[in-house]
Structures are given as structure tokens and as C-alpha cells.
Amino acid sequence: MNLIIVSALFLGYAAAPPPPQLTVDALEFYPLSPEVVEIGQAGQASVDYTYEISKYEITNHQYAQFLNAVATIEDTHGLYDDRMRINTNVYGSYSVRRVNRNKPVNFVSWFDAVRYVNWLHNDRPEGLQDATTTEAGAYSLTGDIFYYNGERSPDARWALPNHDEYNKAAFYDPATQSTWSYAVQTDGYPSASTATSSGDIEFPADDVANHGSEANWDFSTNGKVTTVGSCQSPSAYGTFDQNGNVAEWTEEVVCIGDEEYCTDSDEVLCFCGRIIRGGSYAAVPPANGDIVGGLDVEPAPAYGLDDGEHASSGQWGFRVVKLD
Numbered sequence: 001m002n003l004i005i006v007s008a009l010f011l012g013y014a015a016a017p018p019p020p021q022l023t024v025d026a027l028e029f030y031p032l033s034p035e036v037v038e039i040g041q042a043g044q045a046s047v048d049y050t051y052e053i054s055k056y057e058i059t060n061h062q063y064a065q066f067l068n069a070v071a072t073i074e075d076t077h078g079l080y081d082d083r084m085r086i087n088t089n090v091y092g093s094y095s096v097r098r099v100n101r102n103k104p105v106n107f108v109s110w111f112d113a114v115r116y117v118n119w120l121h122n123d124r125p126e127g128l129q130d131a132t133t134t135e136a137g138a139y140s141l142t143g144d145i146f147y148y149n150g151e152r153s154p155d156a157r158w159a160l161p162n163h164d165e166y167n168k169a170a171f172y173d174p175a176t177q178s179t180w181s182y183a184v185q186t187d188g189y190p191s192a193s194t195a196t197s198s199g200d201i202e203f204p205a206d207d208v209a210n211h212g213s214e215a216n217w218d219f220s221t222n223g224k225v226t227t228v229g230s231c232q233s234p235s236a237y238g239t240f241d242q243n244g245n246v247a248e249w250t251e252e253v254v255c256i257g258d259e260e261y262c263t264d265s266d267e268v269l270c271f272c273g274r275i276i277r278g279g280s281y282a283a284v285p286p287a288n289g290d291i292v293g294g295l296d297v298e299p300a301p302a303y304g305l306d307d308g309e310h311a312s313s314g315q316w317g318f319r320v321v322k323l324d
């Protein structure tokens with residue numbers, strides 16, 4: 001009898017479904033590979049090809065898998081930041097508490113983001129951070145690294161979004177062939193919401209974005225990030241959080257300063273960075289804001305004198321584009 005009960009329990013355990021996912025959205029259970037949506041209508045909205053873009057911001061779970069592939073023996077380029085919601089283990093590996101797995105990774109620099117992209121391009125290899133893993137592929141990071149380095153390779157299979165790719169996925173509505181002011185398919189400023197104790201948006205609605213610093217669910221200093229997609233406010237193409245949660249690195253370069261110094265690569269007299277989009281859990285930029293050129297873009301420094309100085313922030317993360 002006992003044996004039967006034990007067997008039944010064991011079988012029950014073996015057949016148990018995975019623990020419930022943290023989001024109320026249709027997110028797969030902790031997907032390791034970025035889930036993508038297709039952005040079609042080639043020729044419309046300034047993009048003349050079909051591409052795919054990740055439905056969500058890259059998550060801690062996905063980024064930890066990257067760290068476990070290329071940053072266990074040595075983290076040459078500082079891909080890990082101890083302010084991330086990712087933990088280090090005694091054996092040099094990385095893990096993420098369940099509550100943080102589907103939160104967007106933050107405290108990533110532009111270079112961390114493009115190295116992740118290179119790793120995807122190279123089919124997620126394991127090994128030291130070199131040209132076969134993180135330093136080449138979609139973007140070449142060998143040699144002198146300055147703002148104008150890191151052009152997308154014409155053969156790139158994955159990339160950071162460029163300006164038009166980000167915009168089309170966020171704002172374009174193929175049904176009406178027109179453009180919304182905000183990525184949650186509104187022309188009015190998105191609503192904000194508090195979060196549940198596990199960091200899901202508490203009052204999801206089709207105009208809600210995680211902004212306004214209302215989603216302070218664990219009072220941590222690791223950013224008021226919420227479960228990706230839990231606002232339940234997709235763009236017309238089905239991406240989530242292109243407004244709010246974490247602001248997102250793109251590959252666009254912006255320089256503010258005297259052009260002469262900019263062409264001379266003088267980092268003191270010319271401020272150059274990569275454009276970061278969509279605003280964060282702190283604030284979503286106004287639709288017709290004047291941060292840069294009337295768009296919801298913010299220049300963020302993407303370089304430093306050495307890898308350790310690459311700028312990052314709790315408000316910054318990224319999503320990726322897939323190209324065929």
C-alpha cells in the first residue's frame with residue numbers, strides 16, 4: 001500500500017506541470033530564446049523588408065543563459081553587473097530567482113547588448129569572450145572601440161533595432177496604415193499602474209505602460225521593472241513594453257557637439273552615444289517631446305575609455321531584431 005502511494009506520488013511529481021508562469025500574458029514558460037513577432041508590410045513605414053523583433057524586452061533568464069555560456073570562466077568585458085537581478089554562484093555560474101526571470105535585464109551597456117546579439121548571431125556558443133562568441137558576428141567589436149564602431153554587418157542574423165525598425169514595430173498600425181503616438185496604440189499619454197507583490201502590473205489595460213515609478217513592488221534599488229508583457233497593452237504588431245519598463249538600446253548613433261570634434265573622435269568636446277528608446281519605469285517621453293529631434297529618443301553614452309566604464313542604468317535594457 002505504502003509502495004503504491006509512494007509510486008503514485010512519484011508519478012504525480014514526475015508528471016506535474018511546470019510551476020505557474022509569472023505573467024498573466026501568453027508568455028511561454030521562461031523562454032530561453034527571444035520570442036519574436038513578424039513585422040511585415042515591406043515598403044510601408046520606412047522599412048522596405050520584412051523582419052522580426054522580440055515581442056518582449058530581453059529577460060534576466062535569457063541574459064543569464066548568455067552569461068553561463070560566455071562569462072563563467074572569465075568575464076573579460078564586464079557583461080555581468082552585480083546590480084542586475086541575476087545572482088552569481090560559487091561555481092562561477094549565474095542563476096535568477098523565479099520572481100526575476102521574466103523581468104527585463106537592466107544595467108546593461110550598449111556593448112553588453114550588442115555582445116548578446118553577436119552571441120545569438122553565432123548560435124549561442126559556449127566559450128571565452130572572443131570573435132567566435134561575443135566580439136564579432138552581427139557587429140565587429142575588435143580594434144579601437146569608439147562610437148562609430150559597431151556598424152551592423154550586412155550578414156547580421158540578429159541585431160539591435162535601428163530607428164525605423166523600432167518605430168515600425170512600436171507605432172505603426174498596418175490595419176489603418178497610420179502611426180500611433182504611443183506604442184500601446186494610443187495617441188494619449190499612457191496610463192500607469194502599480195504592481196503586484198511579484199512584480200506583475202496590477203491593473204493591466206490596453207493603454208497601460210510601466211512608467212511613473214508606480215510599480216515599486218519590492219522596494220529594491222535594482223529598478224522598478226515589471227514582468228514583461230504584464231501591462232497587456234501590445235503594439236499593433238504585438239510587441240510589449242516599447243513604452244516604459246526599461247528604455248531600450250538601439251544601434252542609432254547621436255552626437256551632440258561641434259561636428260569638427262565629433263569627426264576627430266574627441267570624446268571631451270563631442271558627446272556621442274547610442275539612442276535609447278521608449279522611456280522607462282520612471283517616465284515615458286511625450287509623443288512630441290523635444291529630447292532629440294522631436295522624437296521619444298534619449299542619447300545615452302555607449303562608450304567609455306575601457307570596457308568597465310561603459311554606461312549602464314537600471315532604467316536601460318534592450319530588445320533584438322531577427323533578420324533572414
Ligand SMILES: [Ca+2]
Pocket residue numbers: 077078079080081107108109112310312
Ligand atoms: Ca556591462
Ligand SMILES: [Ca+2]
Pocket residue numbers: 057241242243244245246247248278279
Ligand atoms: Ca521598454
